[in-house]
């Protein structure tokens with residue numbers, strides 16, 4: 001959360017002249033509900049089922065940039081779908097930066113707790129190895145503005161040998 005998947009995904013798609021999809025936005029559009037509301041009504045489990053269905057569908061489409069939600073990597077089915085579907089970029093961010101970048105909005109239900117910093121630390125410990133497992137490229141985003149991150153992704157993508 002707060003790594004910049006949505007922000008950087010959109011900019012990257014523009015540079016590549018490809019359509020951009022964001023699984024969180026896609027779920028919101030398809031349900032007509034926002035994410036906190038889905039978590040309230042269906043629980044995290046319900047949200048994860050919707051997320052998996054959207055990722056399975058979109059990762060099969062050619063020629064797009066897909067930003068996932070921060071927790072998508074937790075499911076093996078999602079990791080497999082993403083790996084099979086294209087190149088995967090892990091935007092790594094320190095927990096300190098995540099805290100800063102997520103402090104201004106309230107639409108992340110997992111952070112609506114007394115101690116969001118601790119939640120981010122716990123999630124990072126669980127998720128970081130999974131992101132690294134699925135990623136073709138790991139990019140550091142701390143102290144780098146989005147445009148610089150996008151330029152690095154583009155040059156790292158070019159350097160990858162074809163699959």
Ligand SMILES: Nc1ncnc2c1ncn2[C@@H]1O[C@H](COP(=O)(O)OP(=O)(O)OP(=O)(O)O)[C@@H](O)[C@H]1O
Nearest residue numbers: 001002003004005006007069070101141144145146
């Ligand atoms: N490299 C960066 N440097 C500074 N601020 C950034 C950077 N990337 C993103 N941000 C800012 O951090 C906030 C969160 O970014 P964004 O919503 O893109 O994160 P996300 O990874 O999509 O989060 P989530 O997992 O919750 O979907 C936004 O306000 C965005 O402008």
Ligand SMILES: O=C(O)C1=C[C@@H](O)[C@@H](O)[C@H](O)C1
Nearest residue numbers: 001024035069070071108109
């Ligand atoms: O990190 C997470 O588990 C989440 C991140 C957001 O992108 C949303 O998918 C939702 O708030 C859950």
Ligand SMILES: [Mg+2]
Nearest residue numbers: 005006024069
């Ligand atoms: Mg996002």
